[in-house]
Amino acid sequence: MADKISVMITEDEIEKKVCELGAQISRDYAGKCVHLICVLKGSMFFTCELAKRITIPVTIDTMSVSSYGSGTESTGRVRIVKDLDEPVQDRDVLIVEDIIDSGNTLFYLMNLLGARAPKSLKLCTLLDKPERRVTSVKVDYCGFEIPDKFVVGYGLDYAQKYRNLPFIGVVEELDPEG
Ligand code: IMP
Ligand code: MG
Numbered sequence: 128m129a130d131k132i133s134v135m136i137t138e139d140e141i142e143k144k145v146c147e148l149g150a151q152i153s154r155d156y157a158g159k160c161v162h163l164i165c166v167l168k169g170s171m172f173f174t175c176e177l178a179k180r181i182t183i184p185v186t187i188d189t190m191s192v193s194s195y196g197s198g199t200e201s202t203g204r205v206r207i208v209k210d211l212d213e214p215v216q217d218r219d220v221l222i223v224e225d226i227i228d229s230g231n232t233l234f235y236l237m238n239l240l241g242a243r244a245p246k247s248l249k250l251c252t253l254l255d256k257p258e259r260r261v262t263s264v265k266v267d268y269c270g271f272e273i274p275d276k277f278v279v280g281y282g283l284d285y286a287q288k289y290r291n292l293p294f295i296g297v298v299e300e301l302d303p304e305g
Contacts (some may be wrong), residue, residue: 141253164220253281
């Protein structure tokens with residue numbers, strides 16, 4: 128038996144939303160070059176699709192962070208696994224995230240990049256679980272607010288699986304045979 132996954136947000140709904148976000152970002156940053164920071168690995172798919180829908184100049188860098196601690200609860204302490212390749216000083220930086228849960232990761236990242244003197248620093252997330260917030264972060268662009276459920280797909284994983292699903296789904300039942 129395979130894990131049972133139900134659809135929460137369809138591929139069409141995501142595509143429509145990504146187009147809207149891309150158009151809004153293109154308007155807001157008109158006349159500028161927006162520097163997208165893809166937070167690996169979860170926001171890979173979202174960053175690529177969003178970048179394709181932005182009609183002004185775009186540059187992209189990647190960063191990988193991980194929360195200290197075990198299990199699914201974030202501890203609030205974050206470690207850089209892979210830093211950016213280029214400086215962000217004097218650039219219009221837009222962090223692109225897959226999901227904001229406790230807010231700890233983003234709070235850390237906003238402070239870290241904010242201290243590197245970017246021209247501007249904003250945050251775009253595909254998903255937001257506001258009920259779970261522990262640390263407050265200002266979200267400039269949000270795709271969907273979702274209830275407190277563990278979701279997978281479109282870059283998001285469960286034990287590294289399901290990133291490739293084209294929709295956002297909820298794992299309803301786990302395969303007892305793993
Ligand atoms: P935060 O620091 O608690 O906001 O955690 C954010 C990170 O936890 C995200 O970037 C994801 O990697 C992970 N995460 C939080 N909720 C989910 C979920 O429902 N599915 C998959 N990953 C999640
Ligand atoms: Mg993430």
